[in-house]
Amino acid sequence: MTRVLVLTDYRGTFYSTARTQHGLCTMDVGKITAHLTRAGLDPEVIRFADLDLTGDVRGVPVLYTSSEDRGLHYKSWIEDLVLALETAGARVVPGYRFLRAHHNKVMMEALRARLFPQDARLLGTRTFGTYEELAATELDGPWPKVLKSAYGAGSQFVARAANRRELLRTARTLSDTSDRGEAVREHGRRLLRRDHHPRSLHRQKFLVQALVPGLAGDFKVLRMGARYYTLYRRNRPGDFRASGSGDFDFQDLAGVDRDALLDYAERVSDTLGTPLASLDIGHDGERFHLIEFQCLHFGTVTAEESTGYHLRVGDTWQHVEEECDIEAVFCAAIVGHLRQFAPAPPRRSHEAATATPGSRRPSGR
Known part of the structure; x- marks a missing residue:
């Protein structure tokens, strides 16, 4: 059996x-x-704190959780431990x-630039490590622009700037890292030392x-193995942001063609090459835009509150009615991913490849 x-984290969560x-x-x-275990694997649950990095883990599949702690x-x-495991x-x-x-x-955004360069060029994204770097940079492209802190979920720390002055004012606030002591010491150095480099x-x-214009909302698409779950999220009232609005519609x-949306989501997730992906996708009336993506530890409302999922069958998409058992769906995605690397796997039917307990009734859509 494959180990x-x-x-899991310090609270035993996954x-x-x-x-x-x-x-x-x-x-x-x-x-x-x-x-x-039913899929023929030998799972071993370990807390990160109990992980032995001296052992031989070459070729061992590792499933792990992440964290969004303050x-x-x-x-x-x-990150330290997972990088060490990957290196080993x-x-x-x-x-x-x-x-x-x-x-x-x-x-x-750095990954987007490498994996989806056309999307990256359309957004013209620039990243900065300090406010001063932005202040010294002339930005190309039209206004308004969107400013995002690296951290935050549900549209936290995401703002729209109508002009450069507004952008700089907002960026100064979002990028602030000083405490009183650091600020006092730095201002003292600037006053007392002529040659001080601030x-x-x-x-x-x-x-x-x-800012992608004309978006009244966006689509959340979860890919979990062969299953694709979708919902539409309307923007907050009087706002340009859909994430965190809570205004969902399955x-x-x-007005967007479902098959075209699923085709786009499939191309993106295939490029990512992960068994799980959460995609935020916008449509401006002409083309799709990948707004954000995550490949682990993302929200699962799109799957768990759905009435079914979408499945690629040849050149068409079918809707399969199913009450989502999120752990079963998660494991089916992981098992399917791991079997891609197994030596000469036997050909399996669709029912076996996407197997999850419960009834299913496919219908073309």
Whole structure:
């Protein structure tokens, strides 16, 4: 049996769900180990703190959770361990770069530039490590622009700037990193030393990009293995942001062709190459735009509150009615991903390849 490491955090949580378990927003680790065992794997659940990095982990699949703790201090430690595992030859799922991009919009934009250069050019995204770097830069392209802190979810720390003055004022606030002591010492150096090269007091990284015009909302698409779940999110009233609005619709497509949306989501997720992906997609009336993406530890409302999922069958998409068992769907995606690398796997039917307990009834859409 293939050994699989399942790494949980200090509270024993793993990923997240739309429900709570014992007051925690976590998948049921017991159900996950049971599903993986039935698939012929040998899961071993370990806390990050109990991980032995001296052991031989070459080729061992590793499933791990992330964190969105305030300041991302705990996530930084997780990153250290996952990078060490990947360096030692473990098959971390997803790869370390996607962990680094989780809850980190600057890294996500760096990956977009490499993986989706056409989308990146359309947005004209620039990233900055200090406010002073932005102040010294002349930005190309039209206004308004969108300013995003590297961190924050649900449209936290995301703002629109109508002009350069507004952009600089907002960036100065978002990038502030100073405390009283640091600020006093730095201002003292500037007053007393003629040759002092000022240190920035605004070092919280951020990005600036074009605002996609004409979006009344966006689409959330979750890919979990062969399953694609979709919902439409309307913008907040009087706002340009859809993330965090809570105004969801599983039926409304805002005039967008469902198959075209799924085709686009498939191309994006295939390029990412991960078994799980959460995509925020906009449509401006002519073309799709990848707004943001995550490949682990993302919200699962789109799947868990759905009435079914979409499945590629040949050249068409079919809708399969199913009540989502998120742990079963998660494991089916992981097992399918791991079997891509197995030697000479036997040909499997669609029912086996997407197997999840429960009834299914496909219908063309």
